[in-house]
Structure formats: C-alpha cells, structure tokens
Amino acid sequence: xxxxxxxxxxxxxxxxxxxxxxxxxxxxxxxxxxxxxxxxxxxxxxxxxxxxxxxxxxxxxxxxxxxxxxxxxxxxxxxxxxxxxxxxxxxxxxxxxxxxxxxxxxxxxxxxxxxxxxxxxxxxxxxxxxxxxxxxxxxxxxxxxxxxxxxxxxxxxxxxxx
Numbered sequence: 001x002x003x004x005x006x007x008x009x010x011x012x013x014x015x016x017x018x019x020x021x022x023x024x025x026x027x028x029x030x031x032x033x034x035x036x037x038x039x040x041x042x043x044x045x046x047x048x049x050x051x052x053x054x055x056x057x058x059x060x061x062x063x064x065x066x067x068x069x070x071x072x073x074x075x076x077x078x079x080x081x082x083x084x085x086x087x088x089x090x091x092x093x094x095x096x097x098x099x100x101x102x103x104x105x106x107x108x109x110x111x112x113x114x115x116x117x118x119x120x121x122x123x124x125x126x127x128x129x130x131x132x133x134x135x136x137x138x139x140x141x142x143x144x145x146x147x148x149x150x151x152x153x154x155x156x157x158x159x160x161x162x
Contacts, residue, residue, distance in 0.1 A: 008038065009124055012102040013148055017126075019043045020104045024054035025078050026063060028105065032081035034089060034120070036099040042092070044084030048077045070130035073110055082111035086118055096120055106147075109134045116141045126150035 006014070012035050020031030024047035034042045048054045055077055061067075067075050079087070082103055089096050100122035101107075101115060106129035115123060116137065122144040138145050 009102070009146065009148060012040075012100075013104075013124065013126060015040070015043075016102045016104050019045050020081070021045075023047055023081070024056045026055050026060040028069070030081040031104045032085040033102045034085045034096050034099050035102065036096070041094050041096060041099060042085045042089040044079075044081045044086070044088060046078045046081045046084070049079055052077065068130070070108065073108060080108065080111050081105075082107050083114060086114050100124060104150075105129050106131065107134055107138075109137065112137045116143065122146070124148060 012033050016031040016033045018031070019033060020029040022045040023029035023031070024045075028046070030046045032044045033040055060077075062072075062076055065075065082101060085101065086096065097119040099118075099120050101120055101124070103123065103125040105127045106125045107115060107123060108129060108131045112134040120143065123138055124146040126148050127150050128147075135145065
C-alpha cells in the first residue's frame, strides 16, 4: 500500500506542532510557522521576552490570578508565538507580505492585528481560542482562514465561526 503524502497544510502544521514544544508557558504551548511559496520564513513559540525569566522557572501570573484564556493579554509575561515569528522575520529582514501563518491555535486579536499589518494572506490553525473578534478582523481584512482538525481544545473554548 503506498504511503500517503501529507498536504502542504498538514506538513507545515506538523512543523508548528514541533515548534510549540519549545514553549515555556505553563498553560498552553503554541507554535507558529510563517511560510511563503512553500518555504519556511520564520518560526515562533510563546515564551518570555529575550533575557527574561520564563514562567517555567518563576510561575505563571495568569494561573495565580485565574485569568481566563482570551482575556487580559497584558497580564502575561509571554510573547505570543505569532508575534515571535513576525519579530524573527523582521530581525532578519525577511518580508512576510503574502505569506501564510500556520498556528497551533487561533490567533488572538493582538496577533491578528500584526498579521493584518504584516500583509499576510492566509491563516491556518488547529485549535480554537476564545476570541471571536480576531476571526471578525481576519474576515474584514480579506485574509483566508482555514481551521484544521485537531484533538486539543481549550477548556473554556467557545466555538469559532470560520
């Protein structure tokens, strides 16, 4: 029986899953891969800013304060995976215009605004995130949204209408 080759979306999502393993967040491991013309431009995972102690080492303020997913983003030490991927591209002088971002989780509204301003054309994600406004913004910006099936859901996830 011939081996089935994964689709391009499945292949790059698998890479995003591997990148998420580098996450230093105690609550959720997120990975992002920015791809253009079948080539990886940048990757990112959620973790503390450069030179800061990681939540793995000092604990999570969001856990301590029982902050719900999708709310109060300012109460978090971590830079989001999508943000880190965009920052890495910028640091290395790589244009992300017209690219696709593969995310293990639906981008939040903050990441969505960066994706829009980065002029990316497509967002592919697996797991939902309780931030309906991000989906609305992506649609309004004309960015293609693809949700791939996965086995993981956040406990407080609301269904996303893609």
